[in-house]
Amino acid sequence: MDKRCFCPPDTKKNNGKEGYLEFRGVTFSYPGAEQPALSDISFQAGPGEITAIIGGTGAGKSTLVSLIPRFYDVDAGQIMVDGMDIRDMSQEDLRHKIGFVPQKAVLFTGTVAENIRYGQEDATDEEVAHAAAIAQASEFIGRMEQGYDSMIAQGGS
Structure with missing residues (x-):
């Protein structure tokens, strides 16, 4: 990896910007x-x-x-x-x-919606559906008997 830093010497003040x-x-x-x-x-x-x-x-x-x-x-x-x-x-x-996406997806015991909300517990139903759409999971979830309320076990079974 390149060890050179292309950074300003002092980033303590980020001028109100986030995400650095x-x-x-x-x-x-x-x-x-x-x-x-x-x-x-x-x-x-x-x-x-x-x-x-x-x-x-x-x-x-x-x-x-x-x-x-x-x-x-x-x-x-x-x-x-x-x-x-x-x-x-x-x-x-x-x-x-931060948001963290591991190399291997992990599912927890709970509903599909609860698993999607793992990163943001207060996400609205609309935000959950939007996240599922981005992950290209909406169609699959829609085919499940209880949709977003379907229970899944740890690991996804």
Whole structure:
């Protein structure tokens, strides 16, 4: 990965804008590892921008993304969201600022609607239907006997 930072030196004041992510010299090692999984990574991603994290198997893409919601903490450097180090945020505040889509989809025991609302518990029925449409799941859900009220088990069965 390119280690150069194309970031302004001070992002603490984001001028009221939200959605900025910045890695500043981030290094991370898994416990017991001989070498870091990531070493001195710096980049910035702004709202509305498309940022691609590419690399071969084992290059650290999933590790990098797992650091953002603090599934792990960095060994060195900083991860900034809207100009604030994520270690200075409560986990709740941090996770309200980000959306996370894992490589493998996970479903929980509950209704289809409850699973869709997982990321935003107060979503209206219209917002749930809109999210299903974006995910191209509306037709499938419509064929279920109870639609959005259909029960599913953990894992999706």
